[in-house]
Amino acid sequence: MKATKTIFAAAAGLAMLGAGAANAATEITFWHAMGGGLGETVNTIAKDFNASQSEYKLTPIYKGGYEETMTAGIAAFRAGEAPNIIQIFDAGSATIINAKGAVYPVASLLNENGVPFHAEDYISGVRNFYADSKGDMIGMPFNSSTPVLYYNKDALAKAGVQPPKTWEEFEEIAPKLKKAGYIALSQSHTPWIFSENFHSRHNIPLANDNNGFDGVATKINYNNEHMRMHFSKAREWQQAGLFGYYGSKWGDNQKPFIDQEVAMWLGSSGSFGGLKKSAKFSFGTTNLPYWNSITKGEEYTTFIGGAALFAFSGKEKAQNEGVAKFFQFLTKPETQFFWHKETGYVPITNAAYKLAQETGYYNDEPDAEVGIQQLNQKAAANNKGYRLGYYVQIREVMTREYDQVFAGTKSVDDAFAAIEDGANKLLARFAKTVQ
Amino acid sequence: MKRQQFDSLTLPYLLIAPQLAIIFIFFVWPAAQAVYQSFMLEDPFGLASQFVGFDNFTEVVSNEHYARSALFTAIFSGLVAFLSMAIALLLAVKADGILHGQSAYKIMLTWVYAVAPAVAGMMGVFLFDRSIGPLNHLFNATGWPFNPQLDVFDASVTVILVSVWKQISVNFIYFLAGLQSIPRAVREAALIDCRNGFRRFWTVTLPLLAPTGFFVLVINITYAFFETFGVIDTMTRGAPGGGTATLVYKVYQDGFLGADIGGSSAQSVILMILVLGLTIVQFRVLEKRIHY
Numbered sequence: 001m002k003a004t005k006t007i008f009a010a011a012a013g014l015a016m017l018g019a020g021a022a023n024a025a026t027e028i029t030f031w032h033a034m035g036g037g038l039g040e041t042v043n044t045i046a047k048d049f050n051a052s053q054s055e056y057k058l059t060p061i062y063k064g065g066y067e068e069t070m071t072a073g074i075a076a077f078r079a080g081e082a083p084n085i086i087q088i089f090d091a092g093s094a095t096i097i098n099a100k101g102a103v104y105p106v107a108s109l110l111n112e113n114g115v116p117f118h119a120e121d122y123i124s125g126v127r128n129f130y131a132d133s134k135g136d137m138i139g140m141p142f143n144s145s146t147p148v149l150y151y152n153k154d155a156l157a158k159a160g161v162q163p164p165k166t167w168e169e170f171e172e173i174a175p176k177l178k179k180a181g182y183i184a185l186s187q188s189h190t191p192w193i194f195s196e197n198f199h200s201r202h203n204i205p206l207a208n209d210n211n212g213f214d215g216v217a218t219k220i221n222y223n224n225e226h227m228r229m230h231f232s233k234a235r236e237w238q239q240a241g242l243f244g245y246y247g248s249k250w251g252d253n254q255k256p257f258i259d260q261e262v263a264m265w266l267g268s269s270g271s272f273g274g275l276k277k278s279a280k281f282s283f284g285t286t287n288l289p290y291w292n293s294i295t296k297g298e299e300y301t302t303f304i305g306g307a308a309l310f311a312f313s314g315k316e317k318a319q320n321e322g323v324a325k326f327f328q329f330l331t332k333p334e335t336q337f338f339w340h341k342e343t344g345y346v347p348i349t350n351a352a353y354k355l356a357q358e359t360g361y362y363n364d365e366p367d368a369e370v371g372i373q374q375l376n377q378k379a380a381a382n383n384k385g386y387r388l389g390y391y392v393q394i395r396e397v398m399t400r401e402y403d404q405v406f407a408g409t410k411s412v413d414d415a416f417a418a419i420e421d422g423a424n425k426l427l428a429r430f431a432k433t434v435q
Numbered sequence: 436m437k438r439q440q441f442d443s444l445t446l447p448y449l450l451i452a453p454q455l456a457i458i459f460i461f462f463v464w465p466a467a468q469a470v471y472q473s474f475m476l477e478d479p480f481g482l483a484s485q486f487v488g489f490d491n492f493t494e495v496v497s498n499e500h501y502a503r504s505a506l507f508t509a510i511f512s513g514l515v516a517f518l519s520m521a522i523a524l525l526l527a528v529k530a531d532g533i534l535h536g537q538s539a540y541k542i543m544l545t546w547v548y549a550v551a552p553a554v555a556g557m558m559g560v561f562l563f564d565r566s567i568g569p570l571n572h573l574f575n576a577t578g579w580p581f582n583p584q585l586d587v588f589d590a591s592v593t594v595i596l597v598s599v600w601k602q603i604s605v606n607f608i609y610f611l612a613g614l615q616s617i618p619r620a621v622r623e624a625a626l627i628d629c630r631n632g633f634r635r636f637w638t639v640t641l642p643l644l645a646p647t648g649f650f651v652l653v654i655n656i657t658y659a660f661f662e663t664f665g666v667i668d669t670m671t672r673g674a675p676g677g678g679t680a681t682l683v684y685k686v687y688q689d690g691f692l693g694a695d696i697g698g699s700s701a702q703s704v705i706l707m708i709l710v711l712g713l714t715i716v717q718f719r720v721l722e723k724r725i726h727y
Binding site for chain 2: 432
């Protein structure tokens with residue numbers, strides 16, 4: 001209910017601001033999925049944008065979770081009532097990017113509305129994720145995050161160990177943490193952290209057709225030896241009391257870390273802000289571990305997660321100009337730095353990252369830099385992203401199977417065979433809708 | 436008896452037009468849309484659409500997880516309807532027999548009716564929470580390694596308990612009203628003829644309660660099929676392992692979250708046929724055995 005209240009407060013605030021400006025201000029609507037404290041930060045940015053000029057009036061509206069927001073946007077588009085801007089999460093990017101004609105690509109939108117656009121301004125990790133195969137950006141990266149490892153400093157000190165860089169190191173320290181009275185690890189999103197980013201971190205192809213960037217992918221690569229090895233290990237760790245799997249919900253897996261039952265937790269770099277408020281102990285942040293045995297010493301970057309902003313097509317020119325102006329405002333180093341500081345999401349432009357470094361922010365909060373450092377690690381063929389249709393359902397299939405692996409009711413091999421089969425069927429179905 | 440007759444032919448139609456319009460706009464038209472969409476395959480944004488015949492249906496039916504979901508729905512609905520009716524009947528019979536403070540019991544047993552399914556689900560979330568849930572702790576204290584986050588059986592127990600709890604009050608109201616409409620003379624006559632309370636209930640009260648019971652059964656099956664959505668969405672979201680996803684929840688997952696309109700329309704058409712069939716069976720077979 002807090003979110004609703006905030007929206008009302010923000011709407012009231014906007015109305016008052018708008019009253020001073022002329023009635024002629026062009027209205028722009030922005031549907032987003034940022035609840036709670038994140039939503040308040042979005043409202044602050046919108047308020048600042050509205051105060052910075054008088055031609056356009058941006059109204060942010062919270063539409064629920066990522067899936068709900070996407071569904072609301074699709075329904076609104078079909079009814080001819082689409083908002084100007086919509087926030088779409090990573091797993092939904094194939095859905096909206098393949099809907100040619102529904103979206104006004106952000107690169108063209110900016111260039112055609114008097115805002116110069118240079119792809120090189122953006123950090124390399126975000127440049128490609130929401131771009132087409134030619135590298136033209138379709139969506140404007142907004143809340144960008146990546147999975148990182150949080151560790152309870154007291155717990156690690158008690159066990160006399162250092163945070164692990166690799167999974168091999170994890171196997172060494174986990175029994176010591178157990179001896180000190182902790183479950184060594186939990187993680188909050190098996191498809192995102194243990195599957196998608198597992199492929200990026202080890203530079204393993206995730207699907208055919210260049211991970212779906214060069215065409216409509218029809219073959220998933222999850223059923224590979226490395227994944228099977230990793231999940232067999234995770235299941236062994238779980239049985240040995242080194243890894244806790246608390247179902248498929250994000251919060252259920254984070255809570256044991258906050259309650260200090262679990263010593264290390266894999267979450268999002270965007271969890272940093274919230275964790276600072278809820279954790280009653282000092283914690284540190286480090287990169288997502290990888291298997292040295294797979295990468296042979298190389299350390300590859302992870303995918304950028306989170307969500308991007310897409311502009312719907314078919315809007316009046318004046319509104320599109322407003323959207324372009326808002327995107328320009330949003331990507332200003334000052335705005336990005338504010339967003340980064342408030343939420344823990346990474347800054348998306350090189351200039352904003354530089355600003356954050358220059359202000360000495362990372363000297364006070366070294367943990368806040370981990371996400372962006374990880375995203376600037378070595379990039380290769382399979383790190384720029386993935387674009388797979390019906391991916392929301394594919395994640396659902398994965399969650400279903402992983403639940404069964406960790407409940408001990410299905411073998412790792414059977415689970416991955418089922419994921420491959422289920423995902424390929426969904427991909428084939430999506431391919432039919434596109435052609 | 437004199438037959439009432441309208442003078443003009445148009446007036447009766449005009450009078451029922453508002454009702455027909457409501458039925459058409461809110462029931463017939465959406466149902467027709469679902470049937471139409473179930474034969475089409477289109478991208479989420481509706482930019483391109485093609486006729487695919489029965490493809491959506493064959494894909495749904497051949498899906499192994501759909502079969503599991505159908506089995507779960509059958510067991511879940513059967514248990515929810517049976518348990519909530521049985522408990523409500525017991526409570527109604529007991530409340531009916533109370534002479535003093537009957538209304539206090541009635542109010543306490545019926546107020547739950549005002550709780551929305553999603554709110555009931557949230558209460559379930561807290562009650563069964565791993566670290567703060569009292570029921571979770573209670574079950575674990577009895578030696579049952581209760582873990583609804585991972586165990587399908589345990590998760591099913593939680594959603595069934597909450598769904599039953601939520602429905603008992605509605606059934607209670609109907610059963611109590613049904614009991615109170617049984618003529619006093621009949622009850623007193625039975626009291627003289629038979630001293631065994633249980634037999635009296637079985638041979639006199641229950642048959643007289645049958646029309647109410649039949650109505651309650653129909654609404655309970657509908658409740659278990661459709662309205663438990665809120666409970667499932669707030670408590671388990673179909674997890675763990677998709678083990679608590681009812682057919683209705685799958686329609687929502689595939690259509691609303693996954694943006695596959697054709698596939699989820701096919702699922703809703705199957706559901707529509709299923710519920711229609713179930714209702715026909717109920718009315719044809721069961722109603723014949725009931726005497727109003």
